[in-house]
Amino acid sequence: MAQVMGNVIVGQSGGPTAVINSSLAGVYKTARDRGARKVFGMLHGIQGLLEERVADLSKHIRSDLDIDLLKRTPSSFLGSCRYKLPEIKDNQEIYDKIFAILDKLEIEYFFYIGGNDSMDTIKKLSDYAILNGSRIRFMGVPKTIDNDLAVTDHTPGFGSAAKYIASITKEVIRDGLVYDQQNVTLLEIMGRNAGWLTGAAALAKGEDCEGPDMMFLPELIFDVEKFMNQVAEIHKVKKSVVIAISEGVKVADGRYVCELTDNIDFVDAFGHRQLTGTARYLAEKISKEVPGCKTRAIEFNSLQRCASHIVGRVDITEAYQVGGAAVKAAFEGETGKMIILKRVSDDPYLCVTDIYDVHKIANVEKKVPREWINEEGNYVTQAFINYVRPLIQAELTPMMVDGLPRHLRLDDISYGG
């Protein structure tokens, strides 16, 4: 029988991934197994916590079957937020309020699953706890499809997004060969500042697929004229051309490529200016300027972060492991840390968890190193591919019910009950 520990609270923050709920399952199950009295979930992260919107998770995750369904459920089970805490010195009241709510719930361990903005929350809360003599321990659990977290070898969520992108890139390449007609397909891929996902399109290349012809990452300045010349050259020798391009590529003057269009501005569902339109803009330009070149633009869209019907087993297992490791570390007294993944070996792939000071991770963006992009700036190198390949391995079959993947539903909670 595990020793009885205090109460636990866990939240999810930032954009979801296909495996973010596997980390939640890892936190929940490990905390229960190790004797947590209660495990609460914040609804919509720290923002929901401020409104005392929490749920007793044992009422919603009732069985081992529920845990396995939770792992396979896309999008943040608890709901998410994009909320950055102010500096402690600027607004002590908000911290007092958070800690009062945590104390009321008798919380001793606080886990936050998120990216570098979310790690800023862990940093500030653990700093405040130390400054004010609170014994609550704060641990970060890494998550992001963008793979832009510092220190950790990679980030859970990236592997499944990369697997999804590589898989559908293969399918789209095949689709482009159907008609006996020259064509250019532009694939628009997520990742505003970091090109990890765009580069992952290169994994499509293999014995049965030639892979994309070029790819453009946001790490390098995008030269529209050079691009157009390259397209015209490839177009001369190749029937079907497929190009992967990051939604975040910018030209030399700092404008996003999608801002070069005349089309009206468009704000997305979450109030951000939409960056989509890069592929469409370039496809239209090619149609107009390259003689005989038919084009199409495909946005890989939100599916990149919610396609739980094709997740990687390595990824979903690691997502679970970082959740469990965070609980273990907190229960052993750690605070102000994030769980990281350390790669022991590339081939055979072996990765272990470790803990790391969150101050050195929060707010830092890890980009694709220049040497992992070819000199021409239009393809990733073999070193990039060797790094990503192990992360897309193996599968976790969805549980299919009546023809469709089954998810765990939060019932009333999803509307903040």
Add this chain to the structure above:
Amino acid sequence: MAQVMGNVIVGQSGGPTAVINSSLAGVYKTARDRGARKVFGMLHGIQGLLEERVADLSKHIRSDLDIDLLKRTPSSFLGSCRYKLPEIKDNQEIYDKIFAILDKLEIEYFFYIGGNDSMDTIKKLSDYAILNGSRIRFMGVPKTIDNDLAVTDHTPGFGSAAKYIASITKEVIRDGLVYDQQNVTLLEIMGRNAGWLTGAAALAKGEDCEGPDMMFLPELIFDVEKFMNQVAEIHKVKKSVVIAISEGVKVADGRYVCELTDNIDFVDAFGHRQLTGTARYLAEKISKEVPGCKTRAIEFNSLQRCASHIVGRVDITEAYQVGGAAVKAAFEGETGKMIILKRVSDDPYLCVTDIYDVHKIANVEKKVPREWINEEGNYVTQAFINYVRPLIQAELTPMMVDGLPRHLRLDDISYGG
């Protein structure tokens, strides 16, 4: 030992599906097993045949493993075309040429996998053969994601596209609930004239998912003002709204909704005016006109016809069966016919193949009956769902190699070698 039969030729035509190659596998394997001397493939359909671009398939499908990979390979393995034969009376020469090529290859059986345009090819060629005393037999094998072929209960390819659409609709609905913020998502779905695929989004609804809120099929005139009012009403009571809309919806004056935009015209990779933009147009309109309503537009795009990573087992099996049944019928002397599927029972689902006069199928479009759309015109009925549900059942696992679904590659043939 099977009796030795004459040579066989098979082609694929029109838009691909995720299971079109399962029909090719069915034709190939059944023809071989039943004693065909040689099985040729036309490269890029009848258009390639006219240029004598054919391949001896036994050189490219070398093993049982190849056959199983072929079934799982998206997009037309042989390449496709969109080519309509002229009326026989208008251009006898082209028919003489085709039959001369077929005679040179010693073809006795001709199979064409396609939709209603392709069945027109079977109709004309079989008519010509009869008129001119040729003994070549012509059989149609049904295929289309659009499910718009007449007479047959449904069309192979539709079930997998419906399964894909329903699966990702579930994921997108879940994704829309992540932030605690009102939002409207518009899903743009293929099917220019028939709403079978758009209606399939309704299958997302189940114990673990509320399903989309509305759907608009091209069978009914689309009233933009009424639509805007409905969105505003739902938006008042529901945080996250998801609406499925066909790329082919038209307003009362006959214009497509995507033609109401000011954006520049855009011709797709295959020379057709692109119909995409319906969801984007409406999303922008909602953003501007419904206060506080954030929107996003998601085009399901070509993945609907090439997402072989999530195909239905019922569908892929039926695709194989119609291919095999066509060979069997032709070898028994039939010509000018198409294989149809006849549903014996809904629940438990049971379907058998039959043969039907292609003259009554070619060039006819089967639309969603009015009584399978609700009175309001914004949702399909339970009868529609009962019809589609059996067609998305069960799975065929991709063969995963190094983390990605493996396909059968045509090597040199894909460029017309």
